[in-house]
Amino acid sequence: MCDHGHSGDGHGHGEGCSHEALEQQPLVFDYNLYQYIVLEQINTLNESRDGDGKLVFKSMDSKNDRAKFVESDADAELLFNIPFSAHVRLTGLCISGDQDASHPARVKLYKDRPxxxxxxxxxxxxxMIDVKQDPAGEVDYPLKTAKFNNVSHLSIFIERNFGADETKVYYIGLRGEYQQDILRGKVPITTYELNPNMADHKGEIPEAIGKTLF
Structure with missing residues (x-):
């Protein structure tokens, strides 16, 4: 209903209806960079059980799966080292835990520091982001896109939680854009002589000369 008992307070019913509609239709973000994360190469420091850190990087369809999570070990800190299979442009982050003191409270993001x-x-x-308690994974944190262009590796440092001895995380979502493939292995470096001196290349075909270094 749109009748919120605002008679006499200066708010018309039409305005109340508009506010209610907005509250019922939250903006939905697509955390689409999951497909470019190299899950088997994620390295998580201070996880209580080896391999659990990679479990929190899920598809959006599975983000509310509470059976998969990571919990810190010796203290509240967690550090995720996340490689991508392509260069990406990061534009947003989502992170969810429990509705208690174990939920992350502050995260720091580092680009390309494997x-x-x-x-x-x-x-x-x-x-650096001060995080709200968000068990449903509904809060989106916009990232400074100028800082996160052409990212091949991302480190997420959970510096503290809301006061518990350990931190628990159920989901980390990353949104952004694919940019380009990462070249695997050795990259050939080619130098070209754009204006060859004919005297230096007697008997050779006068074309640009390339040399590949390995």
């Missing part, structure tokens, strides 16, 4: 350790987390992050 094999980060906790000792490295004192460095200035590309972005």
């Amino acid at each position: 094999a980060m350790s906790f000792d490295d987390c004192s460095a200035e992050p590309e972005q």
Whole structure:
């Protein structure tokens, strides 16, 4: 109903209906970068059980699966090192835990620093986010896109929670755009002589000369 008992408070019923409609239709984001995460190569530091860190990177259809989660071990900190199979442009983040003190409260994001350790987390992050308790995974945190262009590796450092001894995470979603494939293995580097000196290449075909270094 649109009658909220606002008679005499200066708010018309039409305005109340509009607010109610907006509340009932939350903006839905597509955390589509899951398909570009190399799950088997995710490295999670301070997870209580080996391999659980990769379980929180799920498709959106499975984001409310409470059977898969990661919990920190010695303290509240968790560090995820996440490689991508392609260069991506990151535009948003979603993170969910329990509706209690174990939910992440602050995360720091680092671009293209593979094999980060906790000792490295004192460095200035590309972005720091104060996180709300969000068991349903409905809160979207926009990222500074200028900081997260052409990303091949992302590190997510959960610095603290809301006061519990351990942190628990059920879902981490990443949204953004595919940019380009990462070249696998050795990349050939070719140098070209654009204006060859004919005196230096007697008997050779006067074409651009390339040399590949390995």
